[in-house]
Amino acid sequence: MKSSRLVSILLLLQTRGRMTAADLAEELDVSVRTVYRDVEALSAAGVPLYGDAGHAGGYRLLDGYRTRLTGLTEGEAEALFLAGVPGPAAELGLGPVLAAAQLKVRAALPRELRTHADRISGRFHLDAPGWYADTDDTPYLPAVADAVWNARVLHVLYRRWREPTDVRRRLEPYGLAAYWTAYQQEFHDRLQRAEAVIRIAPGAVLTGPAARAAEVNGHTDTDGWTRATVPFESIDQAHDAFLRLGAAIEVLEPAELRDRIARTVAALARLYP
Structure with missing residues (x-):
């Protein structure tokens, strides 16, 4: 929406200083022409914003101008306080800093958004670590x-x-930033190298990449079952994952995976005659 984009431009210039129209367009995923129109709208609204031409030019706010966080929506204010995970911050030695930052943000919020932020902080606890696993000590x-x-x-x-x-x-340590996100995606792509053709019963629930693939390319047969081509990491991994669905899934291809599951089912039948 235009209103949220205008607030984003204002906050970007407030936090980063001078930015070109191209920089703003890339950050907001819009065209440069859209940025020009937004800047004109901000200037017409009385925001002390001006631009410099030339190689080192760009838009900037008048020195000393600050805006309060009145552009936050209710959902954004709630998410801001839910996202402040105290555990990792404390491990990094930033517990007091996080608390002080949240206090300052809370003070800058309008009263109605402050109420929503307090509500989510008091009602939700984000339990990030996995259950049944000891946490790792990180003294350094x-x-x-x-x-x-x-x-x-x-x-x-x-x-x-x-x-x-x-x-x-x-x-010589360095921050991974966006590299880590790209590496994780590449890692998962490398894992899912094989494909299986399956049929799943109505109501059966796949997980992970298989679920996303079935949603994209699956089609429903006349009997109500869905046929889809899904990726998998290895025969062992697919065998264990698909076997959990019992009789609600049928593997058609590859033959090696189908035979492996058939042998397991036959062995189970012998145990439970």
């Missing part, structure tokens, strides 16, 4: 984070399984 995480943020070298001594067991290393 603040030191590593400090090295990343301040571009410092780390000298570490760690113990490995083969000789020499105690090894010293000089590390």
